[in-house]
Amino acid sequence: DTEVTQTPKHLVMGMTNKKSLKCEQHMGHRAMYWYKQKAKKPPELMFVYSYEKLSINESVPSRFSPECPNSSLLNLHLHALQPEDSALYLCASSQDPGPTYNEQFFGPGTRLTVL
């Protein structure tokens, strides 16, 4: 299984809602990532988990809260988002942390719209 899955595929939420994005991989990868991608722009790194521990937080606002319940799962909890947070949220994983020898496998993303 060489796939990263993400649910839901699409999400529309109001600014007062609380929702969660889910990401799963069964490749035994030890690093997992959240990226945000706006239209016609590159992916922007948000968080990195290495061996289930948060290792990088790119100064992301606290309305985004990541969680890694186990080595296969990554969640992104959303609360009190702003319309400018509307974007494609991509999850990725790699065999080991650190990009030097490790390609990242991306999931299909969750298209988030904040009203």
Next chain:
Amino acid sequence: QQPVQSPQAVILREGEDAVINCSSSKALYSVHWYRQKHGEAPVFLMILLKGGEQKGHEKISASFNEKKQQSSLYLTASQLSYSGTYFCGTETETSGSRLTFGEGTQLTVNP
């Protein structure tokens, strides 16, 4: 520091060749290349490492010039399926185990 990609966009006819460049102002440890089709996830193409090592798809060709801190992706005998946005991601001496992606090069291959 974000790498600079060129060109921003290129249009080809099937069978033509293209080169996409990626340059960094910082010393590079590795360069990654990904292709993203509209509405889909980025897909890994290749990693080029300082020192000459490469890892990726056999049909993809790329180079890494350590002196110039540049990488180039060579797309030869292009096929319709090559269409998409190509991103380079760089790991540098100051990037701290993270990849920073360039703005992308939009490649369109027409019949």
